[in-house]
Amino acid sequence: MFDLEEERLVAEITGRGARRILIQLPDGLKAEGPRLASRVRAKTGAEVFVSAVSAWGACDLSLDAASRLKADLLVHYGHNEFLRDGSNGVPVVYVPARSRHEVIPVVEKSLPLIHGKTIGLATTLQHLHVLPQVEQFLSEKGFTVHVPGRGPWAHDKGQVLGCDYFGLRKIQPQVDSFLVVGSYFHGIGAALSVEKPTVLADPYDGTVRSLDSDRERIVRQRFAMIEKARMANRFGIIISTKPGQCNPQIAMSILQQLEEKGKSGVLLYADEVLPEKLMDFADLEVFVDTACPRLALDDPERFPKPILTRDEIMVAVGAWTWEQLLERGLVRL
Numbered sequence: 001m002f003d004l005e006e007e008r009l010v011a012e013i014t015g016r017g018a019r020r021i022l023i024q025l026p027d028g029l030k031a032e033g034p035r036l037a038s039r040v041r042a043k044t045g046a047e048v049f050v051s052a053v054s055a056w057g058a059c060d061l062s063l064d065a066a067s068r069l070k071a072d073l074l075v076h077y078g079h080n081e082f083l084r085d086g087s088n089g090v091p092v093v094y095v096p097a098r099s100r101h102e103v104i105p106v107v108e109k110s111l112p113l114i115h116g117k118t119i120g121l122a123t124t125l126q127h128l129h130v131l132p133q134v135e136q137f138l139s140e141k142g143f144t145v146h147v148p149g150r151g152p153w154a155h156d157k158g159q160v161l162g163c164d165y166f167g168l169r170k171i172q173p174q175v176d177s178f179l180v181v182g183s184y185f186h187g188i189g190a191a192l193s194v195e196k197p198t199v200l201a202d203p204y205d206g207t208v209r210s211l212d213s214d215r216e217r218i219v220r221q222r223f224a225m226i227e228k229a230r231m232a233n234r235f236g237i238i239i240s241t242k243p244g245q246c247n248p249q250i251a252m253s254i255l256q257q258l259e260e261k262g263k264s265g266v267l268l269y270a271d272e273v274l275p276e277k278l279m280d281f282a283d284l285e286v287f288v289d290t291a292c293p294r295l296a297l298d299d300p301e302r303f304p305k306p307i308l309t310r311d312e313i314m315v316a317v318g319a320w321t322w323e324q325l326l327e328r329g330l331v332r333l
């Protein structure tokens, strides 16, 4: 159900004269890895490695692994460019993996849930190619549609990323509500970034839902988490070594602000932030995540202790008010 652009991939490899390739696929596409590897080997004669570790986003490029394996090309599926090519000299080919799932039927199903007649419409990279079709369909149904512009990480008009809903926030004053076409992960990310009613149309399972009550529940949960952090004294500030999530300067600034408030903290680094690994730091009361903001927001119950985003800790130390945090949106990298 996804276009893996195999002909383009073979042409890229041949055109660049690459002899050793590392292929990264998101978990949902990993099963395609062995077939892709044999096809590429047969067509190009190149040696192919398929990454067996997670690839959460384009922030998660396996540049170090590619370098260690002496690969001369990294092929990254499922996301578009996030970092500039070759920050360690390894060129990257991005293949978006466009979805072939039908979109119009699920958008039609979502119509009764939509608030108002002026809507903000966005989707993920996988469905961007059908966005004009969706826009036209909605216009024919009497809606005025606004498509957001690019954000810092979402490079295309109409696109949202798990940590970039900047475009939606920008068009918020012009719309009554939002419609997101994609998975729950992107839908709830959007809902947490805006204050207007948000509906999800999910082409993968054909379901539609309003995300407003989920947003309210998560916002309450985040408020409670920040209150716990205000009372705590010992903090672990997590830095990820993933190329697009590595923010040591921000982590050090947070540590300084905590210390100015008479609290103590330690800088922790990890490639993958795993709850079970954090359990080893038994003395720490609260974790602050300076890596992917969705770690803290989506599944806080997976973590043994409260975990805050780097923006939420600003409220806990008194640098921002809760209202200022909501104005900026809960999801930002």
Ligand code: SF4
Pocket (backbone or CB within 6 Å): 056, 057, 058, 059, 060, 161, 162, 163, 164, 244, 245, 291, 292, 293, 294, 333
């Ligand atoms: S930081 Fe998180 S949400 Fe943003 S692209 Fe990476 S994995 Fe996705």
